[in-house]
Amino acid sequence: NAGVTQTPKFRILKIGQSMTLQCAQDMNHNYMYWYRQDPGMGLKLIYYSVGAGITDKGEVPNGYNVSRSTTEDFPLRLELAAPSQTSVYFCASSYSRLADEQYFGPGTRLTVT
Amino acid sequence: GQSLEQPSEVTAVEGAIVQINCTYQTSGFYGLSWYQQHDGGAPTFLSYNALDGLEEKGRFSSFLSRSKGYSYLLLKELQMKDSASYLCAGRDTGRRALTFGSGTRLQVQP
Numbered sequence: 666n667a668g669v670t671q672t673p674k675f676r677i678l679k680i681g682q683s684m685t686l687q688c689a690q691d692m693n694h695n696y697m698y699w700y701r702q703d704p705g706m707g708l709k710l711i712y713y714s715v716g717a718g719i720t721d722k723g724e725v726p727n728g729y730n731v732s733r734s735t736t737e738d739f740p741l742r743l744e745l746a747a748p749s750q751t752s753v754y755f756c757a758s759s760y761s762r763l764a765d766e767q768y769f770g771p772g773t774r775l776t777v778t
Numbered sequence: 779g780q781s782l783e784q785p786s787e788v789t790a791v792e793g794a795i796v797q798i799n800c801t802y803q804t805s806g807f808y809g810l811s812w813y814q815q816h817d818g819g820a821p822t823f824l825s826y827n828a829l830d831g832l833e834e835k836g837r838f839s840s841f842l843s844r845s846k847g848y849s850y851l852l853l854k855e856l857q858m859k860d861s862a863s864y865l866c867a868g869r870d871t872g873r874r875a876l877t878f879g880s881g882t883r884l885q886v887q888p
Contacts, residue, residue: 698875707865707878708821715874723875755820764874765811765867769820 666691669770671756677776678746686741686773688756696759697739698767699723699731701752708755714739715761746777780807782866782879789885794856798882800849800866807868810842810849811876816862824851824864853884861886 669690678684690697695716700708710723714733728750730742739758743750753774757767782802790796800810809828813821827833827842827849839852851864863881870877 696874700878705880707880708867710875710877713875721874724877757821761874765809765826765869765876766823767821767876769822771820 668692669756669758669768671754671770671773673773674771675774677778678743680746680748680777682746683742683744684746686743686754686756686775688739688741688770689737690739690756690758690768690770691737692758692768693736694758694768695736695761696764697733698757698759699729699739699741700755700757701725701750702755702772703752711741711754743775748777751775751777780868780870780877782868782877784864784866784879784882786880787883787885789887790856792856792858792886792888795852795854796856796884798851798853798864798884800851800879802847802868807844807870809869810840811867812838812840812849812851813865813867813878814862815865815881821865856886858886858888860884 672687698713699711709725712731714720753772755772756770759767811826812824815821825840832841837854842849863883865881866879867876
C-alpha cells in the first residue's frame with residue numbers, strides 16, 4: 666500500500682494564481698482531512714470529508730475549496746492565492762471508527778509570492 | 779472551540795526519561811491522541827487514550843485525566859532519534875475532526 670500520497674511536493678505560486686493540491690489514499694478510509702501548518706505551529710484543519718460527496722469546513726476554510734467524488738481522492742483547490750496561504754499542507758485519512766488515528770501524507774510546501 | 783496547551787520546548791539527555799504535558803480547558807474531548815513529527819516530515823500517530831489512565835507502548839506511554847483536562851506523553855530510554863516535535867490532539871464530542879496543540883519540540887542531547 667502507498668498509504669496517503671500528495672502531489673506536488675513543492676510549488677511556488679504568484680499572487681492571484683490558482684492551483685489544486687492532489688491527495689489520494691489506498692487504505693479504503695472513509696474520512697479524509699486537509700490541514701495547513703505554519704512554521705513552528707500546530708496543524709489547523711481546513712476541510713474534511715466523511716465520505717464521497719460529503720465535505721465540511723474546518724477551522725480555516727477561507728480561500729480554499731474541496732470536493733470528494735471518490736473514496737480515494739480528496740483534492741484541495743486554492744483560488745486567488747495570497748501570501749497568507751504560504752504554508753505546508755498535509756492531507757490525512759482515517760477509518761471512521763478510529764478517527765483519532767490519522768495517517769498523513771508527506772505534505773506539499775507552498776510559497777505564494 | 780477547544781484549545782490544547784503544550785510547552786514549546788523540552789530538552790533531555792540520551793538515556794533519560796522525559797514527560798511532555800498537554801492541558802485543555804474543558805473536558806469535552808472524546809479522548810486524546812499523540813503524534814510525532816520530525817523536522818520536515820509528516821506527523822505520525824503514536825498513541826490514543828480513550829479512557830483515563832496510562833497506556834504503555836514500548837518506550838512510549840501516554841496518560842489521560844479527563845476530569846483534570848490533562849494528558850502527558852512519557853518517553854523512556856531516550857534516543858537521539860526521538861528528537862522531534864510531539865503534538866497532542868483531541869476530538870470534541872459531536873465533531874469528527876481533531877484539534878491539535880502547537881506541539882512540543884524535544885531536543886535529546888548526548
